[in-house]
Amino acid sequence: MMVQVLLFAQAREIAGHPMLHLEVRNGAVIRDVKAALAVTCPELGGLLPYCMFSIDQCYVGDGEVVTANSEIGCIPPVSGG
Numbered sequence: 001m002m003v004q005v006l007l008f009a010q011a012r013e014i015a016g017h018p019m020l021h022l023e024v025r026n027g028a029v030i031r032d033v034k035a036a037l038a039v040t041c042p043e044l045g046g047l048l049p050y051c052m053f054s055i056d057q058c059y060v061g062d063g064e065v066v067t068a069n070s071e072i073g074c075i076p077p078v079s080g081g
Helices: 009-015 030-040
Strands: 002-007 019-023 052-055 058-060 071-075
Touching: 002 009, 002 030, 009 071, 019 030, 030 052, 030 071
Parallel strands: 002 071
Antiparallel strands: 002 019, 052 058, 052 071
């Protein structure tokens, strides 16, 4: 199935796009989305272990199931002061 991942902050800058469309298996979980992101955009590989992911604007863990209708967000760590 195709899923859409919204990229924020540094992830967006690295990828050069605000979102990516990825092919994942039916019943995929966030862990699978991370793997697909790393293959589709290898430049994100070093950042992904530090990113938080969301589904429908709620933070989720690696085992959360995604659907084709899920709004998936990839949120890198931020700092400020």
